[in-house]
Amino acid sequence: MSYQGKFRVWRGDDSGGGLEDFTVEVNEGEVVLDIIHRLQATQAPDLAVRWNCKAGKCGSCSAEVNGRPRLLCMTRMSIFEEAETITVTPMRTFPIIRDLVTDVSFNYTKAREVPSFQPPKDLAPGEYRMQQVDVERSQEFRKCIECFLCQNTCHVVRDHEENKEAFSGPRFLMRVAELEMHPLDTADRVDQAQDDHGLGYCNITKCCSEVCPEHIHITDNALIPMKERVADRKYDPIVWLGNKLFRRS
Amino acid sequence: MARAQIAARTLRTDRWWLPPLTTFAGLLLISIYAAFRTFQGDFYWVDQYHYLTPMYSPCLSEECVPAASHFGQPLPALPGFLTPPVVIIPFLLGFRITCYYYRKAYYRAAWASPPACAVAEPHAKYTGETRFPLIAQNLHRYFFYAASILLCVNIYDTVLAFGTGLGLGNLILLVNVSLLAAYTLSCHSCRHIAGGRLKHFSKHPVRYWMWTQVSKLNNRHMQLAWASLIFVCLTDLYVALVASETISDLRFIN
Incomplete structure (x- = not known):
């Protein structure tokens, strides 16, 4: 045929x-x-x-x-x-x-801007212990094959070249989410996501999820949970009060 | 280096314009109906069977039919053309407007930002949700809290209506609150509050279980958003038709 x-x-x-x-x-x-x-x-x-x-x-x-x-x-x-x-x-x-x-080097530049995994200082390599349920969320994001189709389709940079400096794109916001949800990562990723990687530019129109060949739920499982964490930190006085009262960091 | 020179706004050959057009038409129709019913100020209560439309619940101001005010009338009569729902509509509307699904829907359908994936948007500048007014989308969880309270009120109304027997109206109210509950619980903020914000699921097994259940509902958030929105209107229409004696309620018991 x-x-x-x-x-x-x-x-x-x-x-x-x-x-x-x-x-x-x-x-x-x-x-x-x-x-x-x-x-x-x-x-x-x-x-x-x-x-x-x-x-x-x-x-x-x-x-x-x-x-x-x-x-x-x-x-x-x-x-x-x-x-x-x-x-x-x-x-x-x-x-x-x-x-x-x-030339996809924009993506490599953005990748380098995400600080790497930071385990607790008193934990040596080989001493990492964690349960499957704690790493499942991050594992979904590890399916990424770095085809950059999500970066390509995201209108924030596709239609606005000028946003490339401020916005890292769904792939690297997902990387931030992967580390933020990792049980042993100690870095503060929430402010980074909003201030350094431009999470606020995302208007969750889900094109990244639509084009992902690995069918990663980028928007629902990475970007929105990060937006909610940012809301915890910056826009929710109830959480702020709870943290003060119960002395949570 | 420059991008490849491709003049066309999009090279998509499918009917990419159909979903945003359908969404826009659907939201417009529902908005017109909801506005009409809100300002009609009548036919929201069926005294014989205690049916109260969800659009007027709770009915808190003095112009409400006294029997329809299940929580009293703490507010004075509203001035001018204002009707009882204007007290609660901002919370319900706020919940839907800041909802992560509806944001996608109207950003695409009403603001063309973008109209569809890989179709260029018409705007010269884009700042997303980084500044006022769209930064207020971060208030979604507050509307979720308010909508949860109003959901409890709707459930209370539905249970009260069973006190007069059983009719088709009771079943419609029951399906309505079930869909509203499923939509509210499937909310992304609810998923976050239930357990999503935790780093160690293994240390919080109950919240992890709650998160997994909400996540299952969350997978259907779009379908639940539409189903609950359309069914609220249908429920309201049924109550309005029975209250205006255009049709009579189909009774099974009493």
């Missing part, structure tokens, strides 16, 4: 570019990345695309297919009509290097 599929692929670099039309053979069971590879092999040998595992685990082949942020290797051709023209473009939020490859 093969057919000739119609594709529009963005070609260019930071000096300019546009969508180019191609007709490429599509076979049963293929994914969009297979088509891009066939396009490279048969018609556009200089087409740039970043990929690695072809199994949805390395997070390399993030792009946009028909305008929706997706992993090229996990987007089956069977979800499209045979007559449909499929548009493949690079992630919009990040600077373009060439064709489908973007």
Whole structure:
């Protein structure tokens, strides 16, 4: 079951570019990345695309297919009509290097801004003891493959380049949440989330959760719980009073 | 380095505009109905069967029908066009407006921020919930506390209505409070207060259990938000129709 599929692929670099039309053979069971590879092999040998595992685990082949942020290797051709023209473009939020490859170093900069795990000072490596229920929440966030599709789709930076400095994006707010919920982490992550990583910019429209290929509930399990912790700290005098009365830190 | 030059606002080919449009139409219709009923000031109490619409509960001012004021009338008659619900509506509205689900719904549907995922928003600037007035969304938990009290009042009204027998109205009121309870308990603030704020679940097994139960409900928060909102209106409509003698209540006992 093969057919000739119609594709529009963005070609260019930071000096300019546009969508180019191609007709490429599509076979049963293929994914969009297979088509891009066939396009490279048969018609556009200089087409740039970043990929690695072809199994949805390395997070390399993030792009946009028909305008929706997706992993090229996990987007089956069977979800499209045979007559449909499929548009493949690079992630919009990040600077373009060439064709489908973007410079995602914004994310590495933001990753470095999150202080690392800080265990209690009197606890040596090897002495960590914790129960499964205490680490379950953080473990969900460890499923992240760092494809940065959530960062790409978040309108806070996608539509407003000027917010990139103040806002770390859902991936790294989730990292802050992961550490904040870790039973052995002693750092104060709540003020950091609001003041240093721009949690207040998030208006919980859930696009990060919608595009996550690992189906992590980023908004419900990381961002909203962090917003609630910030509300505890900054906006809830009842909690403040309780902390004073019962001498909780 | 610059971004890839793509002029189109979005390259999405699906009907991405349909969900925000449906949401907007739904919220607008319900708002119009709720405003009309709020300022109608009538047909909220069925004396024969003790049905009180949730929109007028508790009825605390002097213009209320005395039998409908289950908690007395501590407030004087309200001036001008104001009706009894204006005392409680701000709390109910506040709970829904600051709700994490409704925020998503109206930010997308009414403010196009963004209208849909990967569709560019029309605004030149964006500061999110970092400053006034949207920073007030952080008050959600206070509205949750108020809504919880009003839920208890609604449950009390529903139980009282069973004192006159059993009719379709009783069942409608019962389903209404069940949906309101499920929506209120599924709230993200409730989930946080129940146990989400803890770092060590293993040290607080009861709160961990409560958190897991609220989390199960929380997974259905959007569905519960819509179901409870629509059913409040349907309950109010039924009470209004019976109170105005447009229809008669279907009675099973008495």
